[in-house]
Amino acid sequence: MEKIIEVKEISKNYLKRKTKEMITAVNDVSFDVHRGEVLGLLGPNGAGKTSTIKMICGLLQPDAGSIQINGLDIQKKRLKALKHISAVLEGNRNLYWRLTVRENLEYFAGNRGRSRKEVKFEVEKLLEQFRLKEKEHELVNGLSRGMQQKLAIAVALLANTEVILLDEPTLGLDVEISYELREILKMIVKEEQRTVIISSHDMPVVQDLCDRTVIINKGTVVVDEKVENLLKLFETKAYSVKLGSLLSSDQELQLMTKFPLSSYNRGVHQGTVTVNLEKSEDIYDLFDIFKKEGTLVESIDRTAIDFEQVFMQIVKGEKQYAMV
CATH class of the missing domain: 3.40.50.300 (P-loop containing nucleotide triphosphate hydrolases)
Structure with missing residues (x-):
C-alpha cells in the first residue's frame, strides 16, 4: 500500500x-x-x-x-x-464559539481556500450526516459538548485533506452520543x-x-x-475456567502473582477464573494452583476477547509481542 x-x-x-x-x-x-x-x-x-x-x-x-x-x-x-492533514485535538475544539454551526463550517473552509459557493453542497451534507441541521443557526457556545465535538470533526472533514x-x-461524551459519533465515523470512512x-x-x-x-x-x-491479528493472537490465549468450589485466599494470591492480568469472580459456592496464558504450557501452572487444595474444575473454555483486554495485556505486560 x-x-x-x-x-x-x-x-x-x-x-x-x-x-x-x-x-x-x-x-x-x-x-x-x-x-x-x-x-x-x-x-x-x-x-x-x-x-x-x-x-x-x-x-x-x-x-x-x-x-x-x-x-x-x-x-x-x-x-x-x-x-x-487536518486535526481535531483533544482540549482544542478548533471552533469559534461566537459563530453559529453553519458559520463555523463556512469560515474554516474559507481558511483552507475554499469558497462558500464551492462548499455549499458539502456543508449541507455534513449538517445532515452529523445531525446538526436543526442547530445550524445556533451559536457554538450554546451547544452540548457532544454537538461541539461533532461539529469540530465536520469542520476537519470539510478541509478536504x-x-x-x-x-x-469521544472523550467526555455520554454513551449515546459516543455511539452515535462512532456510527457516523464508520459511515464517513466507508464512503x-x-x-x-x-x-x-x-x-x-x-x-x-x-x-x-x-x-x-x-x-x-x-x-x-x-487489529484483527491482535485479537486473534490474544484470543488463543484467553480461557475461562469454571470451578466447583471457591479458591482460598492463598490460591487467589498465587493466581494474581503468577497471572497478574487474570480475574476471579467469586460466587456463593463456585468461582470463575478468566486468564490469559502467554505460553500453552502455563496451563500446567494454573492447574497446579487448583490441585494444591483440591479445587474441582468443572469446565474450561476459550473466551472471546475485546480490544481493551488486548491493549491492557500489551501495556501491562511491558514487552514487545512477535506477531504471526
Missing part, C-alpha cells in the same frame, strides 16, 4: 524546570500510515503518544528523526506538508475512503474503526499490527 505519512526514528526530550533533568518523551519512534487506512495511535498516559501526535501536526519539532506527509518533509516544507487526525474524538488517524482511550472505537494499531509505551513503539 502507498504510504502517505512516514515517521522515521523521531525523538523528543524535555527539560524539567526545577531539576533541569532531561526527560525522554519519545525515543526513536518509527511507523508508516498507508493511504486510505484507519490507524489507531494508542498508548497509556505519559507514553509519548501526545508528543508524537503534536510532531505529526507540526506543533512540536522532533529533536531527531523526520516526518513526511505525502512525500513532504514537515520540517523543511512545513506549510505545504500541513495542507495534507487526505489525512484526518482525531485525538480522543470517503480518507486516511484517518485515531488516538483514543475508547477501545470500542478502535476495535470498530481501525484497520491497524500502533501502540506506544514508555516512548517507544511496542506494537505495530492489524
